Amino acid sequence: MLELRGVSKNYARMRVLTEVSLTFATGLNLLVGPSGAGKTTLLRLLATAERPSKGSIVWKGAADRRALRRTLGYAPQAVDLPDDLTAREFAMHMAALKGLKLEQADQQFQAIAATIGLHDDINRHIASFSGGMRRRLIFAQALLGDPELLALDEPTAELDSESASKVTDLILERAKGSIVVMTTHLAEGLRRHAASVLRVEAGLVTPQATQLLEPSA
Ligand SMILES: Nc1ncnc2c1ncn2[C@@H]1O[C@H](COP(=O)(O)OP(=O)(O)OP(=O)(O)O)[C@@H](O)[C@H]1O
Ligand SMILES: [Mg+2]
Secondary structure: OOEEEEEEEEEEEEEEEEEEEEOOOOOOEEEEOOOOOOHHHHHHHOOOOOOOEEEEEHHHHOOOOHHHOEEEEEEEEOOOOOOEHHHHHHHHHHHHHOOOHHHHHHHHHHHHHHHOOOOOOOOOOOHHHHHHHHHHHHHHHHHOOOEOOOOOOOOOOOOHHHHHHHHHHHHHHHHOOEEEEEEEEOOOOHHHOOOOOOOEOOEEEEEOOOOOOOOOO
């Protein structure tokens, strides 16, 4: 349903991705690889935050950025949140940008916040949020409106293990019906749940086994 066709990405003279062709199916698709390899770049391309230098991104058969953007939930790796808004105000601002019905979106936001342990904080100003709270807020806004495609960049970074597992459970729940593309440095626990594991390195994206092989006797 989501396809990259011969996608390359350069920054100035540096080539980050070289002729990447891939398809993503419903389920959890993990992007792994060393720091600086291009995982965020790949997600930014999927999220239409960047354009490929070459090649195209095809959603439901068409290279239509607007259609892709309409159906997308994106949790970036690094983003400046507006400190002077409450978490709830920020979420409703995002919902409005997505064209969602605000009453419904508010209910959904509260349910998500409760699931990931953020509910007591939604009416606080973001200025007072810790790194982990910010990370969960960025995650929560991505889920609003039940997007068919979720692009999640390190959604569990900076989280304590209890919060990380709540976020992970919700990701796995969403992955039953949506295409989830997620980067993580902690892929091992998720690998067996994944539809695909893709290693990004040296400009190339290489499929890996989703099951770790037992060491032979
Ligand atoms: N806007 C930009 N301008 C110039 N170079 C960039 C830009 N964005 C990323 N890069 C470079 O592209 C390469 C890939 O970066 P990217 O952020 O995609 O890596 P990553 O795999 O997400 O790393 P990490 O695991 O640390 O998040 C890096 O060498 C980075 O310096
Ligand atoms: Mg990154």
